[in-house]
Amino acid sequence: MSSYNFEPPSDSVRINWQLGDAVAELRKRRSKWRSDQQRANELNGRELPSPTVVRESIAKVIQALFPMRLGPADLREESEDFYVGYTLDVAFNSLFEQARLELDYAARRGIGESCPKRQRDCAERIIKGFAMALPDIRARLDDDIVAAYRGDPAARSVDEVLLCYPGVEAIIHHRLAHYFYSEGLMMLARIISEQAHSATGIDIHPGATIGRSFFIDHGTxxxxxxxxxxxxxxxxxxxxxxxxxxxxxxxxxxxxxxxxxxxxxxxxxxxxxxxxxxxxxxxxxxxxxxxxxxxxxxxxxxxxxxxxxxxxxxxxxxxxxx
Missing domain, CATH: 2.160.10.10 (Hexapeptide repeat proteins)
Known part of the structure; x- marks a missing residue:
């Protein structure tokens, strides 16, 4: 569990910002929003997936897909499998919780299962399916990378393409996001795709169906x-x-x-x-x-x-x- 230290550094200048009114007015705005959205009676606690957690988890998945090129700088081939297994385990536990949050959110709005155990089982099934899908996703990404290398005379190697090309970064995120979209986790999928959109200027909706050997040159x-x-x-x-x-x-x-x-x-x-x-x-x-x-x-x-x-x-x- 994360901990937060709200105490300022000892050498900082203390200024009284007189935040009481701002805090009170913000509370009113939150209350009005929740009432307008019919959320006033919902349980306390987070109800939506966290973009920060999703971003960190997907970054781990991508590193595990290409460990010797996108993984840690000190990784050696003899420990590659251990790194991949450990990294995916951490990522999947986080993604499982985010998937469960989205399924819970949907159930409260009359979409999908209303039983928490079934939502948990569904989240587990989706993440296990994601694990099984990764080899095929990696194979498709290999085709995309080769297509980019062959399609751009400026490319000197497939490694340069993977490390540097925004179109490749976008398609990596898309192929991961598309899995979750196909499983009905629309919000999780959109969070993943919008991370790539923000980084590359390439906007691919996770619902788009894209075949093999796809190449976006330049991309913006x-x-x-x-x-x-x-x-x-x-x-x-x-x-x-x-x-x-x-x-x-x-x-x-x-x-x-x-x-x-x-x-x-x-x-x-x-x-x-x-x-x-x-x-x-x-x-x-x-x-x-x-x-x-x-x-x-x-x-x-x-x-x-x-x-x-x-x-x-x-x-x-x-x-x-x-």
Whole structure:
């Protein structure tokens, strides 16, 4: 259990900030929020996963996936297995507690099991499944790293790609987050994906389905939506958006959740910098989408689409669209 020392250092200057009114008003704001959100009668204690704990736990998992490159500097191969086992054990115990918190939170809102034992059993099952999924996740990440190395003439080694490329950092977090999303732990998944988003500027929703050998070059400003489906051997560049064209509303006026609204990108597609593709459209196998192209219709397999222009400034469509 963590302990907190609220005493200032002995040599610090003591200032009376007169915080009584601020503390009281903040308490009122918390009470109003909890009442508005119908949380006033809930039990004391933390009710949501901790982003700090999740971040630390996922960092441990990533180190265990690549121990000799992302693990501690003094690690030796003879102790590699021990390090991996110990590190994963620590990470999984923390993730188990965060998963249980999310399941408890969902149960209090009428989602999922209302029995604490069943929530605990479910959390245990999910984390055990995560452990079993790690070898396949590692294999997929190996493919992603090789794709980045082969796809970038500036890359000197696969190790440089793993240690330095923001697109690789983003896809590592995505593949871990996608597991939790698939198991229904949406909040845990979003926390993981947003950590990578903050660090890299690459925003991949954990619900997006991404095939093997995926490479984001440069990466800043890339956005990939929740229901996007991306095939194998796809390469995209910075500032690409795979987004939604419109957001249907339900009868109550709120936006509909979970509807397919993002693009499908088939195998072997290349999408260059600044391209924006919106809606549930399909970019066919082997197509190339040029820089700064705006698409709201599908592209046939093998088609090249570039920004349209003519000498008099009137746009023309250079390649057929579906």
């Amino acid at each position: 400003g890339v956005v990939i939506g929740e229901t996007a489906i991306i095939g194998d051997n796809v390469r995209i560049y910075q500032a690409v958006t795979l987004g939604a064209k419109r957001f249907p509303e339900a009868e109550d006026g709120h936006l509909e959740k979970g509807q397919p609204r993002h693009p499908i990108v088939e195998d072997d597609v290349v999408i260059y910098a600044g391209a924006t593709i919106l809606g549930r459209v399909t970019i066919g196998k082997g197509a190339v989408v040029g820089g700064n192209v705006w698409l709201t219709r599908g592209v046939p397999a093998g088609c090249n689409v570039s920004q349209a222009s003519t000498a008099n400034g009137k746009p023309i469509q250079q390649s057929p669209l579906l």
